[in-house]
Amino acid sequence: MLKKLMAMTKAELKSTIQAIDATAVKGRALRRQLAGMKKKDGGFTLLELLVVVAILAAIAGTATIMLQDTDRKGAAAAHVAMMDELSKGIQTFRVLNQGQYPNNFDSLLSNATNVMVGAADAGMISSDLAGNMALSTLTAADVTALSEVGITTTRVIDTTATPDGGAAGDCATGALIKALLVSKKGNLTPQNIFRPVTANGCGFAADAPIVATGAAYLWGNGTAANPANQRVNAPQDARLVAFGVGPDSTLFNPSTIGALSNSPVYRHVAPTEYNRFIVLWNVGSTATAAGQATFQAIVDGAGDTKDEELGEVDNVRKT
Numbered sequence: 001m002l003k004k005l006m007a008m009t010k011a012e013l014k015s016t017i018q019a020i021d022a023t024a025v026k027g028r029a030l031r032r033q034l035a036g037m038k039k040k041d042g043g044f045t046l047l048e049l050l051v052v053v054a055i056l057a058a059i060a061g062t063a064t065i066m067l068q069d070t071d072r073k074g075a076a077a078a079h080v081a082m083m084d085e086l087s088k089g090i091q092t093f094r095v096l097n098q099g100q101y102p103n104n105f106d107s108l109l110s111n112a113t114n115v116m117v118g119a120a121d122a123g124m125i126s127s128d129l130a131g132n133m134a135l136s137t138l139t140a141a142d143v144t145a146l147s148e149v150g151i152t153t154t155r156v157i158d159t160t161a162t163p164d165g166g167a168a169g170d171c172a173t174g175a176l177i178k179a180l181l182v183s184k185k186g187n188l189t190p191q192n193i194f195r196p197v198t199a200n201g202c203g204f205a206a207d208a209p210i211v212a213t214g215a216a217y218l219w220g221n222g223t224a225a226n227p228a229n230q231r232v233n234a235p236q237d238a239r240l241v242a243f244g245v246g247p248d249s250t251l252f253n254p255s256t257i258g259a260l261s262n263s264p265v266y267r268h269v270a271p272t273e274y275n276r277f278i279v280l281w282n283v284g285s286t287a288t289a290a291g292q293a294t295f296q297a298i299v300d301g302a303g304d305t306k307d308e309e310l311g312e313v314d315n316v317r318k319t
Helices: 002-006 010-019 028-039 046-096 140-147 174-183 227-232 306-313
Strands: 105-111 133-137 153-158 215-219 238-244 278-285 294-299
Touching: 046 294, 046 306, 105 215, 140 238, 140 278, 215 227, 227 238, 227 294
Parallel strands: 105 153
Antiparallel strands: 105 238, 133 215, 215 238, 238 278, 278 294
């Protein structure tokens, strides 16, 4: 930059210095030096040129930081809007479909048999989200509560699948799936991970029935006096079943009344991690038999609630 300044004509150099906005300069001393140079009629010393370089570098650094912060806030604001749309969409869907909620969400699990019994963590969700949930077993009351409102099937990763453009065994573990994503050799995408192989995923062709003793993630630890439930305005003893809001859900089926156009993507996770939002279903108390499941909340792929995501927009918590 110094060489470029020294190569300028006197008129060009004066014009560059005059164009610098003094209010953008951090530091009283630099502002005073800039003001002095703007009043100067003669040539500029090497020291003064070095001061100009320092001023321009400081302004450029400040602008970069501001733009990065704006980008993070913009993404957080978009995520809040997506969470709102999903919440409204799920409630509207039920009103327009005789009390039935959308069905066929992503289980976040995998196995080789396409059954929920014995299914394991697929290894694709972020560590932040995993830290907010616990893998558990559904009771008969849980299954009844979900089926009463139309939630009967889910999507499961097929550990024996050969993804499009990949090789046999590439879907066997979360680590292998991530390795394939990093290599970019196949057509697999993190947002489609639970979709069938024919749709650039690692999922089974058929949907898996939700059954008693089947595995499922529960928000928090799924036990009584659960403080995590307070974050989503649920009773402490409520069992909250967590599913991913993937594109195979009937919430996005264009032939269904009240369906949304597409499944939103959450972008504050690693490029190799599951990047959809998570829906929590309240299946009742841990101490009493469940009735009908009710929609409780939407959280993002990092396990944050809407209020917590708003904190990122307002710059009161880290993005």
